[in-house]
Amino acid sequence: MPINKKLLDKAIKYLLYALPLMFIGPSLIYNAFINKHNVWHYLVLAFGIMFCFLAVYFMFKGIKMLTDSLFNHDK
Template sequence: MPTNRKILAKGIKYLSGALPLLFMGPIVINSSFKNQDSPYYEIVLGVGILLCGLAIFFMFKGVNTIVKSLFDGDKYI
């Protein structure tokens, strides 16, 4: 059963998009907790949580796409 390389590359792109978000999200959240007296505290915290959520989504999507490229081929994409 051959691997579909186009779908595999798509999954790797999702994972490479998640990599910077994995670092940026916690850094932004930590920065917001250090500046709790700032008027932008809630906004910066929300942005950090959103970045972490996007990182989780892109990781899930990337791993799911890679698994589909290895086992299912073009059946579900």
């Protein structure tokens, strides 16, 4: 069963992009809820939510590419 090495490398890159976003997003959301008295509350909250969505997107994309490379799905 041959593995598509290029697609596997690309999948690992996507998963590595998602890893820091999985920690940065929730910590930004937590920081936004703790500092409600600050003027930048909504901006920090928006960035935290955006980072969380990006983490989910990169994880989904990475896992899909990983399974495509392992099971040899051609596009």
